[in-house]
Amino acid sequence: MKLVLKSLAAFALAISVSNCGDKKETDAMGNTVDETTETTAAQPETASDPLLAKGQELFEGKGTCATCHKADAKTVGPAIKDIAKTYKEKNASIASFINGEGEPLVDPSQYEIMKANFVITKAMSEEDRKALETYMMSIE
Template identity: 55%
Template sequence: MKSYLKFAFVIVLALTFVNCGDKKPKEDFGISSEENSTTEATSEENTLNSLVKEGKTIFEGKGTCTACHKPDAKIIGPSLADISKIYKEQNASIVAFLKEEGKPIVDPSQYEVMKANFAITKSMSDEELKALETYILSF
């Protein structure tokens, strides 16, 4: 009987040590915080990709932007790469500019040419303008 109690004690002790190992706490119905962070990052990336895709559609279609702007070459207006670089450096809002609430900062000499397009951009929803901005800033 004594040996049986010793054996049971050793088993209980072993199980206690095994269960006290370094386990990461689970959250959100069994998804660890690392998995949850990855899921959130993927969700944000999908949202960003969706905005870029929508912005590209607007840029090439409804916005008629391709008539004056190309991704990496100046035509009538500056390239998207130049616009993106300057707006990022100055932490400025393309949406504000397209609503005629912001100053021209990339190529002010072309502002008069751009003014004709404000009728188009002002008719766009805030969501469309944000998508257009996201697309331009992706360069």
């Protein structure tokens, strides 16, 4: 009987130790966040450009953009690098789009979801919207 209890205790310990590192982080929408995905994109150097730093702060903070957009992975919305690429190719303005002045260029099927965020982005100053655009266009 002691041998069975010792074996059972050893088995339980082995299972608990092996599962400690398997916790998956999720975003606000419950999607699993792939840590390798976020670190593989070229992140801009924000320390040297205050507009870039402000854009990153807004993107990750009160702009709530990071809830739906990741650097190089589609989650709820398209990846930032895909957005930047499309806007560069079409010589279009992200700042104008997030002010509600333009058609969706990247993923029109998600436009209705994005429109709900215009309440936040339209309330921002022109400089804040330009900072967001600067940050997003810096992601490669």
